[in-house]
Amino acid sequence: xxxxxxxxxxxxxQGITGTQATFHIKRSIDYGTNVVGGVTPNKGGTTHLGLPxxxxxxxxxxxxxxxxxxMYVPAQHVKPAVIEAAEAELELVVCIADGVPLKDMLxxxxxxxxxxxxxxxxxxxxxxxxxxxxxxxxPENIHKSGKxxxxxxxxxxxxxxxxxTNRAGEGQSTVIGLGDDMLIGQxxxxxxxxxxxxxxxxxxxxIGQLGGTFEEQAAExxxxxxxxxxxxxxxxxxxIPFGHKMGYAGDIITHGIISAxxxxxxxxxxxxxxxxxxxxxxxxxxxx
Numbered sequence: 325x326x327x328x329x330x331x332x333x334x335x336x337x338q339g340i341t342g343t344q345a346t347f348h349i350k351r352s353i354d355y356g357t358n359v360v361g362g363v364t365p366n367k368g369g370t371t372h373l374g375l376p377x378x379x380x381x382x383x384x385x386x387x388x389x390x391x392x393x394x395m396y397v398p399a400q401h402v403k404p405a406v407i408e409a410a411e412a413e414l415e416l417v418v419c420i421a422d423g424v425p426l427k428d429m430l431x432x433x434x435x436x437x438x439x440x441x442x443x444x445x446x447x448x449x450x451x452x453x454x455x456x457x458x459x460x461x462x463p464e465n466i467h468k469s470g471k472x473x474x475x476x477x478x479x480x481x482x483x484x485x486x487x488x489t490n491r492a493g494e495g496q497s498t499v500i501g502l503g504d505d506m507l508i509g510q511x512x513x514x515x516x517x518x519x520x521x522x523x524x525x526x527x528x529x530x531i532g533q534l535g536g537t538f539e540e541q542a543a544e545x546x547x548x549x550x551x552x553x554x555x556x557x558x559x560x561x562x563x564i565p566f567g568h569k570m571g572y573a574g575d576i577i578t579h580g581i582i583s584a585x586x587x588x589x590x591x592x593x594x595x596x597x598x599x600x601x602x603x604x605x606x607x608x609x610x611x612x
Contacts, residue, residue, distance in 0.1 A: 470495020
């Protein structure tokens with residue numbers, strides 16, 4: 325099983341004719357992703373990568389029945405692109421771009437509140453359900469189908485977490501990079517809920533980092549679950565001296581006063597298995 329994305333999911337690409345979109349969408353198609361079209365304003369009626377191109381998301385959804393969109397658009401165009409996707413009532417939108425203005429994200433969060441659209445990102449490698457589909461820039465060759473859900477706030481360490489599940493002799497149900505920015509769409513709580521609803525996901529790997537309070541919110545949610553699945557967590561930044569500015573946008577919220585240890589303590593007290601070294605995750609998985 326999987327969450328949010330599988331081989332049947334109909335995907336469109338916003339900004340499909342761009343250089344980066346062309347490269348990554350071709351890889352997604354080769355991987356088996358059900359990409360059914362793309363959107364580039366003023367290029368409607370043309371084709372790209374053998375796919376029909378539409379002027380608007382609404383046109384693409386009407387013609388293809390798409391439910392999801394991967395957007396390869398510059399940061400300054402993310403806000404109108406997400407709003408357009410939400411107005412077309414897409415279920416899932418994945419935003420790769422980094423550097424999205426904070427003001428724009430505040431407006432995006434307001435628009436998405438109460439809508440049916442789930443946003444992953446921005447500044448994320450995306451989402452992948454191994455051997456079925458991917459939306460984003462994941463290196464597909466390291467992923468294996470299995471029953472471990474992976475959700476991460478650190479783009480690079482997402483790959484390390486995947487490799488750890490492989491070392492344990494397991495595979496992944498779905499892998500999601502939440503995004504590194506201060507304001508993001510889906511958070512740990514949202515994804516933990518979905519993994520707990522997926523009957524085939526037997527355990528979850530959670531990768532946190534300094535900045536924001538996402539890990540603390542996840543701990544509080546997990547604490548209240550009646551029959552929680554095992555969660556193994558790693559929080560990046562333990563080796564950084566307290567008060568050192570990491571540069572993560574989310575650190576602005578907490579003014580650098582919440583350490584990695586604070587986050588680890590909150591997760592551990594909630595009943596989550598916390599490891600000090602990311603390379604120990606496979607050992608914990610083997611013990612489950």
